[in-house]
């Protein structure tokens with residue numbers, strides 16, 4: 246069985262994302278820069294929303310208090326599209342939520358075995374469930390669905406925050422005992 250350790254971790258103890266954000270993700274305007282320069286790096290990007298009302302949630306306020314500048318955005322992956330293999334430059338980990346199931350669409354991690362062969366592992370998203378996502382592990386998104394768009398809520402933490410730290414935080418914090 247393939248296993249890339251520490252690629253992702255579903256936060257099964259948290260409530261699911263509220264349905265109101267599903268509507269927002271599907272109706273909000275998206276931006277697609279072909280190439281964007283940020284912090285001195287040339288960054289190619291997929292469609293992103295640039296704003297999101299989830300930034301006003303208790304969840305985001307708690308993350309900001311604990312980790313510093315933390316932002317939420319939606320990403321969209323259009324029908325019959327492929328977002329190429331990459332590791333994120335501007336962050337080491339994220340918290341992602343698949344907005345809803347789209348048949349024939351998938352996020353995959355890989356690890357190199359030989360020059361031309363890799364192990365792969367699908368990110369086991371459950372719709373509206375929060376997942377810690379290790380963006381430093383190479384990953385890609387394939388949406389082979391011919392008509393449906395795949396949407397992800399993605400929360401970006403400061404680059405200094407690593408997957409293990411985020412995992413430990415969610416394993417021990419009482420910040421969300423009263424909800425998100």
Ligand SMILES: [Fe+2]
Pocket residue numbers: 331332333380384
């Ligand atoms: Fe990425």
